[in-house]
Amino acid sequence: MTSEKEPSKSDNTWSRIGWASAIGLITVSAILGFVVLGGEEQNGRPLDPWAGICRGLGITWDTGPANSPQPPLRTLTQIAWTHDTLAQISNGDVGRGEFVAMNCIACHGEQGQSSSGLYPSLARMDAATIYKQLDDFRTGKRRWGAMNGIAQALSPQASADVAAYYASRDKGLIPSVPGHLGEFSAAEHLVFVGDPERGIPSCTACHGPDERKLGAPPLLGQQPAYIERQLAAFTQGMRQNDIDRQMSTVAAQLKPEEMRDLANFYSGDVQAQLAKQ
Amino acid sequence: MNKSERLALYHLWVAFGLFVPAVLLGAWQMLARSPLPAPLQDHPSTYYASVTLHGTVMAYVLTTFFAMGFGYAVAATSLRRPIHGMTAAWVGFAICLTGTLMAAATIVAGRASVLYTFYPPLLASPWYYLGALLLIGGSMIWVVLMIINMAAWKRDNPGLPVPLAMFATTATAYLWAWAATGVLLELICILIPRAFGWTDLIDAALGRTLFSVTLHGIVYFWLMPAYIAFYTLVPEAAGGRLYSDTMGRLTFIMFLVFSIPVGIHHLLADPEHATGFKFVQSFLTFLVVLPTLVTVFSLSASLEIAGRHRGGRGLLGWIWALPWDRPMVLACGLSLIMLGLGGFGGIINMSYAMNSMIHNTSWVTAHFHLIFGGAVVIMYFAIAYEIWPRITGKPLCLVWLARWQLWLWFWGMMIATIPWHITGLIGQPRRVAAFDYSMPLYARMGPLVIISVIGGFFLLISALLLAVVLVRSQFGERSVPEPLRYALAVNPPRHVPPSLNGFALWNSILLVLMIAAYGYPIGQFFFMKDHNVPAIEATGQSIPTEDAR
Numbered sequence: 023m024t025s026e027k028e029p030s031k032s033d034n035t036w037s038r039i040g041w042a043s044a045i046g047l048i049t050v051s052a053i054l055g056f057v058v059l060g061g062e063e064q065n066g067r068p069l070d071p072w073a074g075i076c077r078g079l080g081i082t083w084d085t086g087p088a089n090s091p092q093p094p095l096r097t098l099t100q101i102a103w104t105h106d107t108l109a110q111i112s113n114g115d116v117g118r119g120e121f122v123a124m125n126c127i128a129c130h131g132e133q134g135q136s137s138s139g140l141y142p143s144l145a146r147m148d149a150a151t152i153y154k155q156l157d158d159f160r161t162g163k164r165r166w167g168a169m170n171g172i173a174q175a176l177s178p179q180a181s182a183d184v185a186a187y188y189a190s191r192d193k194g195l196i197p198s199v200p201g202h203l204g205e206f207s208a209a210e211h212l213v214f215v216g217d218p219e220r221g222i223p224s225c226t227a228c229h230g231p232d233e234r235k236l237g238a239p240p241l242l243g244q245q246p247a248y249i250e251r252q253l254a255a256f257t258q259g260m261r262q263n264d265i266d267r268q269m270s271t272v273a274a275q276l277k278p279e280e281m282r283d284l285a286n287f288y289s290g291d292v293q294a295q296l297a298k299q
Numbered sequence: 300m301n302k303s304e305r306l307a308l309y310h311l312w313v314a315f316g317l318f319v320p321a322v323l324l325g326a327w328q329m330l331a332r333s334p335l336p337a338p339l340q341d342h343p344s345t346y347y348a349s350v351t352l353h354g355t356v357m358a359y360v361l362t363t364f365f366a367m368g369f370g371y372a373v374a375a376t377s378l379r380r381p382i383h384g385m386t387a388a389w390v391g392f393a394i395c396l397t398g399t400l401m402a403a404a405t406i407v408a409g410r411a412s413v414l415y416t417f418y419p420p421l422l423a424s425p426w427y428y429l430g431a432l433l434l435i436g437g438s439m440i441w442v443v444l445m446i447i448n449m450a451a452w453k454r455d456n457p458g459l460p461v462p463l464a465m466f467a468t469t470a471t472a473y474l475w476a477w478a479a480t481g482v483l484l485e486l487i488c489i490l491i492p493r494a495f496g497w498t499d500l501i502d503a504a505l506g507r508t509l510f511s512v513t514l515h516g517i518v519y520f521w522l523m524p525a526y527i528a529f530y531t532l533v534p535e536a537a538g539g540r541l542y543s544d545t546m547g548r549l550t551f552i553m554f555l556v557f558s559i560p561v562g563i564h565h566l567l568a569d570p571e572h573a574t575g576f577k578f579v580q581s582f583l584t585f586l587v588v589l590p591t592l593v594t595v596f597s598l599s600a601s602l603e604i605a606g607r608h609r610g611g612r613g614l615l616g617w618i619w620a621l622p623w624d625r626p627m628v629l630a631c632g633l634s635l636i637m638l639g640l641g642g643f644g645g646i647i648n649m650s651y652a653m654n655s656m657i658h659n660t661s662w663v664t665a666h667f668h669l670i671f672g673g674a675v676v677i678m679y680f681a682i683a684y685e686i687w688p689r690i691t692g693k694p695l696c697l698v699w700l701a702r703w704q705l706w707l708w709f710w711g712m713m714i715a716t717i718p719w720h721i722t723g724l725i726g727q728p729r730r731v732a733a734f735d736y737s738m739p740l741y742a743r744m745g746p747l748v749i750i751s752v753i754g755g756f757f758l759l760i761s762a763l764l765l766a767v768v769l770v771r772s773q774f775g776e777r778s779v780p781e782p783l784r785y786a787l788a789v790n791p792p793r794h795v796p797p798s799l800n801g802f803a804l805w806n807s808i809l810l811v812l813m814i815a816a817y818g819y820p821i822g823q824f825f826f827m828k829d830h831n832v833p834a835i836e837a838t839g840q841s842i843p844t845e846d847a848r
C-alpha cells in the first residue's frame with residue numbers, strides 16, 4: 023500500500039474521491055429530478071425542459087391565462103367576522119331598532135314572535151345572525167320573497183339597530199336548556215352528538231342550546247316549517263349563504279324524515295318536555 | 300470510580316431512569332388505541348400528552364443522555380486518559396437535565412401536547428420549547444468536548460491514528476451538531492417567539508423545513524452508538540477481531556455526510572416544496588444504504604473470524620460457534636434481524652413514489668419503532684451491560700435475566716411492529732387517539748392491533764427486567780473491574796491518511812451538499828409572501844398575541 027509511505031498523495035486521493043462523488047451525486051440527482059423527471063406529466067406529453075425545471079423549483083412557468091374557461095368567481099356572502107363588522111353590529115341602538123322593526127311585525131310577529139311557519143321568529147336571535155342575514159338579503163346572497171327589497175331599503179346602521187332590538191327581547195328563542203334531557207331520541211342524537219360516520223357534527227356545536235357559534239342562530243323555539251324548509255333549501259342549493267358551506271354539507275347528508283324530526287325537536291316546547299320527565 | 304466514570308454513569312442513569320416510565324406510557328398508548336378497554340382513557344388529550352412525553356423521552360432524553368454518557372466513556376477509555384473539560388461536562392449535564400425536567404413537567408401539565416416533532420402550526424407552552432432548547436443546546440457542550448478531546452489527543456500523538464471508537468464518537472458529535480442546527484433555529488426563530496406572543500403568526504412551512512434538517516440526522520445520531528458497538532465492541536465480545544478498521548472509518552464518514560442533506564424525504568407530502576428538491580433529497584437518502592451494507596459486511600466478516608477461531612467449520616458452521624450467551628453478541632444478532640426488516644421498510648419510506656402509499660399511516664410509526672426501538676435500543680441495552688461493570692466496578696448480576704430481557708425485547712418488538720406495519724398498509728392513520736372499530740375499515744384491523752398490544756406488554760416486561768438487572772448490578776459486590784476493551788483490527792492501522800483521521804474534508808463536503816440540497820428550499824421562504832399562518836394552540840390556555848398586548 024502506498025498510503026503508508028506517501029500520506030499526502032493518499033490524502034489527495036481521498037479528497038478527490040470525496041469531492042468528485044459529492045458533486046457527481048448532486049449533479050446526477052439534479053439532472054434526474056429537474057430535467058428528466060421534472061417535465062413528466064401523468065397524462066399527456068412531457069413539458070419542455072425549461073418548464074420542467076421551473077416546476078421542480080415550484081415556480082409557475084406558465085403565467086398566461088388558462089385555456090379552459092373558468093367558472094366565474096362566486097362569493098357565498100359578503101360578511102366576514104372582521105373587527106369592523108363586529109364593531110358595527112355592537113353599535114346597534116335598541117330604541118331606533120324598535121322603530122325599524124315596525125316594518126317587520128306583519129310577518130315576523132309582535133315582538134318578533136312569529137306565528138306562521140313561513141317566517142322565522144326573531145325574538146332573542148343574536149344580533150350578529152340577524153345582521154348577517156339582512157346583509158345577505160341586501161346583496162342578493164340569500165333570496166326570498168320580499169326580504170331582498172326590504173333589506174335593500176335598510177342601511178347597515180339600520181340593520182344593526184333592528185338586530186340589536188330583536189336580540190334584546192326577553193321572550194323568544196331559547197339559547198340554553200336548563201337541566202338534562204335524559205334518553206336521546208334519534209333527533210336528539212343528531213342534535214347533541216351528530217353522526218360522525220356521515221360527517222355530521224352535532225347541531226348544538228353551532229346552534230345551541232348551550233354552545234353557540236358566531237352567526238349561527240339559536241334554534242330552540244323556532245317555527246318548525248321554517249327550519250325544515252331551510253334545510254331543504256340548503257340541500258337543493260337554493261340557499262347558499264353559509265360562510266364555509268357547513269350547512270350545505272350537513273343538510274345534504276340528512277334524510278327528509280330527519281329534517282322533519284329535527285324541526286320538531288327545535289320547535290317543541292322544551293319546558294314541557296322537561297316537566298314531563 | 301474515577302471522575303469520567305461517574306460522569307458517564309450519571310448520564311446513563313438519567314437515560315434509563317426515564318426510559319422505563321416512557322415504555323410504560325408506550326404500552327398504555329398501544330392499549331388505548333386498541334379495541335381493548337384501557338384505564339385512564341378519559342379524553343383524547345390524555346393520549347396526545349402521553350405520546351408527546353413518550354416521544355420526547357425516547358427521541359431526545361434517552362438518546363441524548365445515552366450518546367453523551369457513552370461518548371464520555373469511550374473518550375476516557377479509548378484515548379486512555381482523563382477527559383478534558385470535566386467541569387464543562389457537568390455543566391452540560393445540569394443544563395440538559397434542567398431542560399428535560401422543564402419539558403416533562405410542561406407535558407404532564409397538559410400544556411404541550413404537540414408531539415416531540417412540534418408540528419407547527421401546533422403551538423405549545425413556551426416552557427416546553429425552552430426545555431427542549433436547554434436539552435438540545437446543552438448537548439452541544441458534549442459535542443464541543445468530544446471534538447476538543449479528539450483534537451487534543453491528535454496534537455499529543457502526532458501521526459497516530461485516532462482509535463476507531465473515538466473517531467466514530469467524534470463523527471457522532473459532528474453529526475449531532477449539524478442535525479441539531481435545524482431544530483435549534485426552529486425553536487429560537489419561530490416557536491419560542493410565537494409561544495411568548497412576540498409574533499402573531501407562525502411560519503409553519505419554514506419551521507417544518509428546518510425540523511426536517513434535524514429529523515433524519517437525529518435518526519442516525521440515535522443509531523451511531525449501536526454502530527460504534529458493532530465495530531468496536533461486538534467483535535471483541537465474540538472473541539474475534541475487527542475485519543477492517545478502514546471500513547469502519549468510511550462508514551462513520553458516510554453516515555456524517557449522507558444523513559443530513561436528505562431530510563426533505565420526511566416532507567414528501569408537504570406542499571411548501573416543489574418536486575425537484577424532494578427528488579434530489581430522496582435520491583441522496585438512498586446513499587445511507589451504503590454505510591449500512593458496508594457495516595453488515597464488515598460485521599459478518601468479523602463474526603466469522605470469531606466463529607472460526609472458536610472452532611466453527613463449513614460455510615455457515617461458524618455462526619453456531621459464536622458465544623450467543625454473551626449479551627453483546629446476542630443483542631447484535633437480534634439487532635441485525637430487526638435492522639434488516641426495518642431497513643427494507645425504510646427504503647419504501649424514502650422512495651418518492653412509494654412513500655405516498657404509507658405516508659402518515661401507522662406503517663411509519665411501526666417502521667421507526669422496529670429500527671430505532673428495536674435494532675438500536677437493543678444495542679443500548681447491550682452497551683449498558685458491557686460498560687456497567689466497567690464504570691461501577693461491580694460485575695453484571697443476573698446475566699441469565701439480561702439474556703431473557705434481550706429476547707423479550709426482540710420478540711416484543713417483532714410482535715408489536717409487524718401487525719402494526721400491516722395496519723398501516725391497510726390505511727390506519729398515525730397520530731390518532733382512538734378508532735371506531737365498528738367501522739368496516741377499522742374492523743379488519745382490530746385483531747392485528749390486539750396482537751400489537753401483546754408485543755407492547757412484552758416490551759414493558761423487558762424494560763422492567765432491564766431496570767432490575769442494572770439496579771441489582773449497581774448495588775452488587777465490588778470487584779476488580781476489567782477495563783473496557785475495544786476490538787483490535789485484523790490489520791491494526793499504524794498510519795491512516797489525514798482524511799480518514801479527521802473531519803475537515805468531510806465537513807467541507809457536507810457544507811457544499813447542504814447548500815445544494817437545502818439552500819433553495821430554505822431560501823425560498825425569504826422571498827415568498829404570505830406563508831405565515833395562525834398558530835393552533837395545544838396548551839389548554841390562550842397564548843398572547845401582538846394585538847392582545
